[in-house]
Amino acid sequence: MNSTSEQHTIHNLLVNDDFINYVLNPNLILKEMWEEYLSLHPEDIPLMNEARRILLGELNPEELTNEEAYELEKNILNKCGLTVS
Numbered sequence: 001m002n003s004t005s006e007q008h009t010i011h012n013l014l015v016n017d018d019f020i021n022y023v024l025n026p027n028l029i030l031k032e033m034w035e036e037y038l039s040l041h042p043e044d045i046p047l048m049n050e051a052r053r054i055l056l057g058e059l060n061p062e063e064l065t066n067e068e069a070y071e072l073e074k075n076i077l078n079k080c081g082l083t084v085s
Contacts, residue, residue: 011072011075013048017079018034
């Protein structure tokens with residue numbers, strides 16, 4: 001990940017329930033919503049592709065720093081209603 005703003009945007013996608021469902025369990029409504037978003041914001045396509053790769057397990061873990069991996073795990077667990085010790 002390159003810049004702080006880029007990390008923040010990827011982070012926002014990774015904890016966005018609509019984006020998570022769009023990637024992992026897509027339906028017509030989510031597909032149309034994200035396609036419309038991308039038509040209005042084509043500059044976000046690379047960020048969304050990277051976030052998609054993370055969610056699908058296609059990104060090598062060594063590409064994330066320990067802090068990024070911990071924050072991602074913590075946010076996913078929090079979204080699931082689990083606490084992190």
